[in-house]
Amino acid sequence: MIPFSPPRIDQKIIDEVTAALKSGWITTGPRTKLFENKLKEYADVPAVLCTSSATAGLELMLRWYGVKEGDEVIVPAYTYCATANVILHCGATPVFIDSGEDFNISVKEIEKAITEKTKVIIPVDLAGFPCCYDYIKELVNRKNIVDKFVPATIEQKKLGRIMVLSDAAHSLGGVYKGKKVGSLADITVYSFHAVKNLTTAEGGAVCLNLPEPFNNTELYKKLCIISLHGQSKDALSKLEIGNWKYDVKEVGYKYNMTDIQAAMGLAEIERYDDDMLVKRKQIFDKYSEMLGKHTWAQLPEYEIKNKTSSYHAFLLRIKNINEDQRDEIISKIFAQEVSVNVHFIPLPMLSLYKGMGFDIKNYPVAYDNFSREISLPVYYDLTDAMVETVANAVISAVEKVLST
Numbered sequence: 488m489i490p491f492s493p494p495r496i497d498q499k500i501i502d503e504v505t506a507a508l509k510s511g512w513i514t515t516g517p518r519t520k521l522f523e524n525k526l527k528e529y530a531d532v533p534a535v536l537c538t539s540s541a542t543a544g545l546e547l548m549l550r551w552y553g554v555k556e557g558d559e560v561i562v563p564a565y566t567y568c569a570t571a572n573v574i575l576h577c578g579a580t581p582v583f584i585d586s587g588e589d590f591n592i593s594v595k596e597i598e599k600a601i602t603e604k605t606k607v608i609i610p611v612d613l614a615g616f617p618c619c620y621d622y623i624k625e626l627v628n629r630k631n632i633v634d635k636f637v638p639a640t641i642e643q644k645k646l647g648r649i650m651v652l653s654d655a656a657h658s659l660g661g662v663y664k665g666k667k668v669g670s671l672a673d674i675t676v677y678s679f680h681a682v683k684n685l686t687t688a689e690g691g692a693v694c695l696n697l698p699e700p701f702n703n704t705e706l707y708k709k710l711c712i713i714s715l716h717g718q719s720k721d722a723l724s725k726l727e728i729g730n731w732k733y734d735v736k737e738v739g740y741k742y743n744m745t746d747i748q749a750a751m752g753l754a755e756i757e758r759y760d761d762d763m764l765v766k767r768k769q770i771f772d773k774y775s776e777m778l779g780k781h782t783w784a785q786l787p788e789y790e791i792k793n794k795t796s797s798y799h800a801f802l803l804r805i806k807n808i809n810e811d812q813r814d815e816i817i818s819k820i821f822a823q824e825v826s827v828n829v830h831f832i833p834l835p836m837l838s839l840y841k842g843m844g845f846d847i848k849n850y851p852v853a854y855d856n857f858s859r860e861i862s863l864p865v866y867y868d869l870t871d872a873m874v875e876t877v878a879n880a881v882i883s884a885v886e887k888v889l890s891t
């Protein structure tokens with residue numbers, strides 16, 4: 488069976504994790520700080536905070552911005568549930584937006600959804616393909632949109648407009664107009680979950696890139712405290728001789744990353760662009776070459792003018808089929824010992840959100856994309872021969888279903 492997305496666990500990862508274990512310091516410490524600095528350089532942003540997951544990072548930043556009951560947060564209908572659940576945890580209301588042809592939030596639809604209650608927009612770079620950040624940035628700064636904004640907290644007054652919080656769970660290394668994902672929004676959150684391009688088993692990172700008068704370095708220090716119970720000193724600095732006293736001034740969270748996780752991240756970030764992304768691009772190119780010969784195949788965009796993907800997931804669509812045919816194709820692919828997936832079931836189709844009154848009929852493009860979509864395996868250890876096996880399994884499954 489060809490698996491869908493196993494992590495790369497090679498000797499380098501094992502050595503780095505072993506070194507962290509042997510160091511005697513396993514929770515947040517020097518390795519986490521070093522990983523934060525590497526990510527800061529990588530994304531070219533003023534500060535990066537590592538967290539226990541992307542979900543924790545997203546919620547932390549919504550809470551920091553003061554998002555609460557009565558507020559609205561704009562998200563794509565086509566994403567993983569984490570993007571919307573953090574909004575619900577804050578007591579706020581998610582406002583779903585339909586997709587574009589490229590699977591990402593349809594930026595043209597955002598403006599109509601903005602009300603006096605809108606506090607944040609969370610674009611998602613689906614499959615690693617960056618959203619139209621210039622459009623979103625221009626929109627939140629447009630006079631009539633700024634005039635609509637009703638700030639309720641010090642942070643909201645300071646920014647004076649809707650905050651752009653990018654869910655970059657898929658798009659570490661993606662590039663938009665020459666800039667890396669991380670430096671494109673006010674705040675950007677990466678995920679290092681086991682299936683993501685760079686993994687620390689579980690983990691995430693928050694890139695701080697807020698405009699003046701915010702001080703991102705000061706904010707980083709504040710977030711270190713909020714992500715660790717609100718305690719004024721972390722465990723490592725409390726170990727310094729005589730430095731045991733601490734205070735708690737606000738209710739914090741327990742969202743910190745451990746040095747064991749950071750050890751994996753340090754091993755991967757060094758070889759991310761020159762090795763991981765190169766390999767993933769080769770896989771995308773090979774799928775495109777093999778499947779592109781077939782008129783039924785609709786290939787995903789991953790390199791166009793101004794946008795380069797992080798090659799996270801290969802979202803193939805089959806032209807002119809319905810959801811049942813897609814499901815049938817998937818079972819015929821699995822029957823050939825090849826694992827595939829669907830990214831994602833649009834949120835308005837899931838019970839939780841359906842129960843809140845959302846209806847997939849209002850998101851026709853998201854539904855169309857979903858109903859014809861099959862995600863193919865993309866990972867470091869996927870060999871050329873395996874890519875061929877996958878592509879051939881897809882071709883034979885599609886042709887069987889189309890001929891019946």
Ligand SMILES: *Cc1c(COP(=O)(O)O)cnc(C)c1O
Pocket residue numbers: 539540541542543566567569570611654656657677678679680689690691
């Ligand atoms: C994986 C994922 C997340 C959540 O990441 P965690 O690190 O598991 O919390 C959020 N958004 C999207 C789009 C994802 O795919």
